[in-house]
Amino acid sequence: MNLVSQLVTKFEKVYISKESWESRVAERFRAVFPNEKIIMVEDHPYANHKGALSSEEFDQSKKEIFLTPFKGSFFKRCPGAKKGLACCNYFVLNLGLQCDMNCSYCYLQSYLNTPVLTFYSNIEDAISEMREMAEDHPEKSYRVGTGETIDSLSLDPITLYSKDLMEFFYEFPQWKLEFKTKSDHVDQFLSLKHQSNIIVSWSINPEIIVSNEEHGTASLKKRLQAARKCVDKGFPIAFHIDPVIWSPDWKQNYLGLVDEICKQFSPDQLPYISLGALRYQPEQKVMMRERFGYSSQVLRGEMHQGKDGKLRYDSRLRTQMFQTILDRFKSHSPLWKVFLCMETPENWLNTFSEVPHRIEEMNELFKPLPKIKSLNL
Numbered sequence: 001m002n003l004v005s006q007l008v009t010k011f012e013k014v015y016i017s018k019e020s021w022e023s024r025v026a027e028r029f030r031a032v033f034p035n036e037k038i039i040m041v042e043d044h045p046y047a048n049h050k051g052a053l054s055s056e057e058f059d060q061s062k063k064e065i066f067l068t069p070f071k072g073s074f075f076k077r078c079p080g081a082k083k084g085l086a087c088c089n090y091f092v093l094n095l096g097l098q099c100d101m102n103c104s105y106c107y108l109q110s111y112l113n114t115p116v117l118t119f120y121s122n123i124e125d126a127i128s129e130m131r132e133m134a135e136d137h138p139e140k141s142y143r144v145g146t147g148e149t150i151d152s153l154s155l156d157p158i159t160l161y162s163k164d165l166m167e168f169f170y171e172f173p174q175w176k177l178e179f180k181t182k183s184d185h186v187d188q189f190l191s192l193k194h195q196s197n198i199i200v201s202w203s204i205n206p207e208i209i210v211s212n213e214e215h216g217t218a219s220l221k222k223r224l225q226a227a228r229k230c231v232d233k234g235f236p237i238a239f240h241i242d243p244v245i246w247s248p249d250w251k252q253n254y255l256g257l258v259d260e261i262c263k264q265f266s267p268d269q270l271p272y273i274s275l276g277a278l279r280y281q282p283e284q285k286v287m288m289r290e291r292f293g294y295s296s297q298v299l300r301g302e303m304h305q306g307k308d309g310k311l312r313y314d315s316r317l318r319t320q321m322f323q324t325i326l327d328r329f330k331s332h333s334p335l336w337k338v339f340l341c342m343e344t345p346e347n348w349l350n351t352f353s354e355v356p357h358r359i360e361e362m363n364e365l366f367k368p369l370p371k372i373k374s375l376n377l
């Protein structure tokens with residue numbers, strides 16, 4: 001079975017709004033899904049749904065797709081741009097909501113209130129928004145990621161949105177686009193032309209965490225193989241070791257992961273590696289317990305509530321984990337660039353003895369950007 005057919009079998013229904021019916025992405029869905037799975041709808045298929053999702057509804061939301069235009073502003077600052085967290089000036093372009101993979105710690109479990117995977121059919125509006133910004137502020141270079149509320153690439157063999165985005169970023173080489181994924185779906189864009197401003201990145205974890213906690217994702221081996229394919233085609237790549245998850249064997253698991261990365265890649269092939277520790281909203285705990293039970297490691301470590309309301313490991317444990325990983329990278333080569341994601345300035349200080357924008361190799365990523373009034377960013 002080819003990859004597109006495998007993806008098709010994951011879904012029971014594809015709802016397409018009347019407004020989206022003639023869109024290019026709807027045409028692609030209609031071409032690859034059998035007719036009996038396609039349903040044209042005038043309204044949202046779950047317009048009457050109210051309140052938080054039950055764990056059964058959340059499970060079901062991964063089996064149905066809704067194609068609809070997005071009516072708001074696509075372009076948003078990353079949620080890391082909050083008081084109390086050190087932010088790397090990242091912008092997010094959300095092209096959908098929900099994911100076909102199933103990680104035990106996924107924050108969508110406390111975020112999503114619609115029981116269907118939504119895909120926005122009007123990518124041309126997202127690109128127009130970016131074009132307006134690029135033309136209004138030609139001197140600026142933005143870093144944009146598409147993998148915040150939906151995986152950037154897991155369904156890309158069907159949507160082919162990577163192609164539309166890469167065309168825009170080819171025109172504006174000073175901008176950078178990051179595809180962030182836990183899949184190994186890269187073949188559909190490998191032969192497209194690019195200006196080395198498309199960063200393909202993977203959230204990675206030791207294989208034991210992948211197989212216990214990141215259900216339905218590509219194995220670590222497959223993610224690293226996909227990364228190799230991208231490097232061979234001249235794409236910069238990045239790894240996010242995130243979330244770092246505590247277990248009795250955490251040290252040996254993460255040291256093994258660092259050694260594997262350093263064996264297969266060199267610092268010049270990776271602009272940066274980010275580290276983030278497990279974090280989630282307290283209200284997510286119930287759903288995680290119901291959906292994954294106590295076999296999941298994410299419910300075992302002791303967590304404390306931070307200033308942003310999320311549960312995290314104790315700051316000393318986080319520092320110890322980050323420092324262990326950072327030291328191992330630096331023992332392979334001082335050229336590895338590692339930074340912390342969604343972390344407090346205090347933990348930056350504990351890990352690096354400095355706040356990010358004062359560390360020379362981090363300066364470009366973390367220097368504050370001017371406010372863009374027209375977009376209220």
Ligand code: SF4
Pocket residue numbers: 098099100101102103105106107108149150151182217
């Ligand atoms: S890949 Fe990301 S979005 Fe998908 S289930 Fe895992 S954490 Fe959630």
